Amino acid sequence: MAxxxxxxxxxxxxxxxxxxxxxxxxRSALERVFATNPRLRGYVLDEHAxxxxxxxxxxxxxxxxxxxxxxxxxEARSELYVLQALSGG
Amino acid sequence: xxxxxxxxxxxxLFRAEHSADGxxxxxxxxxxxxxxxxxxxxxxxxxxxxxxxxxxxxxKLHRSEDLGTTWTELGAPSYAFAxxxxxxxxxxxxxxxxxxxxxxxxxxxxxxxxxxxxxxxGGLFRSEDRGKTWAANRALWDRPERARWFGGxxxxxxxxxxxxxxxxxxxxxxxxxxxxxxxxxxxxxxxxIRTAGMYADYMPPEQRxxxxxxxxxxxxxCAADPDALWVQHHNGIFRSRDGGRLWRDCPRARPSAFGFxxxxxxxxxxxxxxxxxxxxxxxxxxxxxxxxSRTRDGGDSFETLERGLPHRAAYDLVYxxxxxxxxxxxxxxxxxxTGNLWVSxxxxxxxxxxxHHLPPVYAVRFAA
Numbered sequence: 001m002a003x004x005x006x007x008x009x010x011x012x013x014x015x016x017x018x019x020x021x022x023x024x025x026x027r028s029a030l031e032r033v034f035a036t037n038p039r040l041r042g043y044v045l046d047e048h049a050x051x052x053x054x055x056x057x058x059x060x061x062x063x064x065x066x067x068x069x070x071x072x073x074x075e076a077r078s079e080l081y082v083l084q085a086l087s088g089g
Numbered sequence: 090x091x092x093x094x095x096x097x098x099x100x101x102l103f104r105a106e107h108s109a110d111g112x113x114x115x116x117x118x119x120x121x122x123x124x125x126x127x128x129x130x131x132x133x134x135x136x137x138x139x140x141x142x143x144x145x146x147x148x149k150l151h152r153s154e155d156l157g158t159t160w161t162e163l164g165a166p167s168y169a170f171a172x173x174x175x176x177x178x179x180x181x182x183x184x185x186x187x188x189x190x191x192x193x194x195x196x197x198x199x200x201x202x203x204x205x206x207x208x209x210x211g212g213l214f215r216s217e218d219r220g221k222t223w224a225a226n227r228a229l230w231d232r233p234e235r236a237r238w239f240g241g242x243x244x245x246x247x248x249x250x251x252x253x254x255x256x257x258x259x260x261x262x263x264x265x266x267x268x269x270x271x272x273x274x275x276x277x278x279x280x281x282i283r284t285a286g287m288y289a290d291y292m293p294p295e296q297r298x299x300x301x302x303x304x305x306x307x308x309x310x311c312a313a314d315p316d317a318l319w320v321q322h323h324n325g326i327f328r329s330r331d332g333g334r335l336w337r338d339c340p341r342a343r344p345s346a347f348g349f350x351x352x353x354x355x356x357x358x359x360x361x362x363x364x365x366x367x368x369x370x371x372x373x374x375x376x377x378x379x380x381x382s383r384t385r386d387g388g389d390s391f392e393t394l395e396r397g398l399p400h401r402a403a404y405d406l407v408y409x410x411x412x413x414x415x416x417x418x419x420x421x422x423x424x425x426x427t428g429n430l431w432v433s434x435x436x437x438x439x440x441x442x443x444x445h446h447l448p449p450v451y452a453v454r455f456a457a
Contacts, residue, residue: 013143013146047187048181050181052145
């Protein structure tokens with residue numbers, strides 16, 4: 001299972017401990033997280049399900065390539081990090 | 090009459106209250122560290138609303154039933170309606186998204202739970218369940234003139250002022266930077282633009298009087314005379330006595346006609362306050378003297394109010410929502426991006442500083 005970790009910055013607003021989920025893409029992994037933590041969705045994605053402009057997602061050390069589709073493939077043991085981009089201040 | 094002032098800042102929502110000891114600023118703020126773009130204490134049911142603009146994580150609305158001790162996150166206005174499902178990747182990349190909840194107003198006294206929210210990039214939203222869910226006003230969004238709106242102070246246009254007529258809750262008027270003044274008599278089902286008399290000398294000549302490009306920085310109405318409107322416009326001060334059908338400018342405004350904020354007396358439509366600055370190239374107080382200007386004759390003449398305000402080396406800028414008048418008509422709140430907060434209890438004749446050290450202030454608002 002892939003492991004998804006969130007910036008501690010988000011803990012100011014809601015609980016989001018690291019979770020292990022199944023998924024073949026960044027999108028599918030995140031959707032499984034949101035299924036159990038629905039409030040988190042609006043903090044990471046906008047209303048068009050795009051990554052928010054000042055949120056960064058890394059997969060095994062690489063930033064995602066398509067911030068709208070989030071269709072980067074992930075491995076069974078991938079490590080995903082959802083972080084605040086420093087562009088957000 | 091109790092007096093309480095909500096102060097929305099770059100780093101949280103502060104509250105000041107008047108007691109036997111006078112005005113006092115309470116610490117700490119709600120939402121410490123988070124930008125608060127607007128707050129509203131609803132006079133109909135005492136609910137307190139706050140709009141947050143989290144730098145990374147989007148716009149969030151919260152409601153408190155106990156004046157800020159505990160909060161519940163609400164739904165936020167959504168531009169999902171503006172998606173083009175058949176447009177492919179390019180359309181997805183361009184689809185507008187909520188950037189700022191810029192104005193928050195209660196519906197009429199006969200509409201419990203109804204709220205209006207004006208946003209950047211230009212959408213107007215209405216809630217009928219105390220902010221839990223929001224519906225976009227498509228009638229205004231779909232107006233062809235909206236294509237000519239543009240950003241004022243932000244990259245995208247936004248609705249910063251919403252007036253609900255106390256005589257008729259179906260009559261709603263909004264101010265758009267930069268997109269003019271729009272009014273509806275059917276609760277937003279249809280809209281007409283009302284800027285006749287406004288002008289924009291900073292635009293190309295053929296667009297000077299184009300209604301859809303006017304930049305009313307702030308629009309307010311006299312509570313007792315809701316057809317008496319005031320606008321602090323990018324080009325100066327304008328007033329209307331007929332609900333915005335005709336505007337006239339106030340060329341005698343002193344020390345300048347430029348500014349962002351305006352407040353009008355709740356009983357006397359001829360009394361209004363402004364925070365003048367050097368016009369748009371600078372946006373700082375004239376001669377570095379921070380003053381408030383007041384008219385008491387409908388804009389024919391202006392007084393400069395400066396007692397208690399900094400006389401020299403003052404570069405405070407007051408945003409459009411950072412001046413408010415209490416329902417008593419005498420108490421004023423005023424705050425700046427430099428973090429100064431002042432209150433006057435005599436219509437602006439004398440000011441007292443409550444703080445010189447707040448975060449940059451976006452808005453001040455009295456509980457009604």
